[in-house]
Amino acid sequence: MREAYHEELAAISDGLVEMANLVGSAIGLATTALLDADLKLAESVISADEKVDDLQRDLEDRAIAVLARQQPVATDLRVVVTSLRMSADLERCGALAQHVAKLARMRYPRRAVPRDLRRTILEMGQLAQRLMAQAAEVIITQDVDAALQLEKDDDRMDELHRMVFQHLLDDRWQHGVETAVDVTLVGRYYERFADHAVSVAQRLVYLVTGEHAGDLPKDGLA
């Protein structure tokens, strides 16, 4: 019984890692599709998100099955409940990567991001992908220090997000309102993606230490 139980927990954890890997790749590919106006790549990111949703449903079913069959208590119970929360974060990241890809598709054959913001958006996309890779690692290693590091690394995302706004609000902005709207939304998608990656790490910290890792992810306007 115990062995089956730990196998089931391991399967849940594997599912989370797989989800994290998929959405990490998705945000990377979506960023490329966005910056290069690559319609085919955008389409592939959009359709691949179904797999993330399937994984989440599967994971949710598994978690509920474990609760019903094994009736875990104490830490084991928290593992299962935390997994449910993490899978919701990861599912959301998949949707956000899909949004980035949809914007690329909507503006095709034009590029949604003007040239002078290309480097900043690229860095946001790469950082988002890196934060998600760290989150996946943290799920595997349960390393609290590494988990706490994510929040610090996310500061750079906030900085990049501020840079995007500064650029938008600069008097020299010459790309018109449509591009301003696109860039505003894209900036928000990356920021939220990173928040969810940090959230996964914070839930891990809570799981291991029983302490909340600071407050909820920053999710301000700027």
Add this chain to the structure above:
Amino acid sequence: MREAYHEELAAISDGLVEMANLVGSAIGLATTALLDADLKLAESVISADEKVDDLQRDLEDRAIAVLARQQPVATDLRVVVTSLRMSADLERCGALAQHVAKLARMRYPRRAVPRDLRRTILEMGQLAQRLMAQAAEVIITQDVDAALQLEKDDDRMDELHRMVFQHLLDDRWQHGVETAVDVTLVGRYYERFADHAVSVAQRLVYLVTGEHAGDLPKDGLA
């Protein structure tokens, strides 16, 4: 034992309804603060969100306690797990209402929303509040038809959201980029708020019928 159990489930349900009521009021007040550039009201919405976060933490603790002590199976287990998911939706709605209020505060003493978008934004705010009131009712009554109605009512939010974009992208837009950025974000906040209200109702449908209520809430770009 059974009685205590049903009392605990009732307490969880009460907590969800209280959260829904609070965030419904919050989005209404935040909309007023935004449209009237009412700093005091904005501040009160921002600080009131702590209560929502407290309720969510409380609800999560209760749910985990029920799982540990009562070890529910089948439908009862789904009730508890679904409650956890609903509380996450509602917590997010609180954060979104807070974002609207923060935008009001950031632009004070100016108004973030130009006069010609005032009516549309007012309707979005009122609709968001109404959808949340319906969601609260659905939690109480477990009325599947009423729950399914929310998704239809949300179509109007999508329509309003499209109207905001049309307005932004109209050649006659004369409010500059900063206001375009503000309006883009505000539109997104209302749309997401409504999505979460629909999501609460969909989870209820699933709980009662075992069937998923269509796909996940629409959360497109437009």
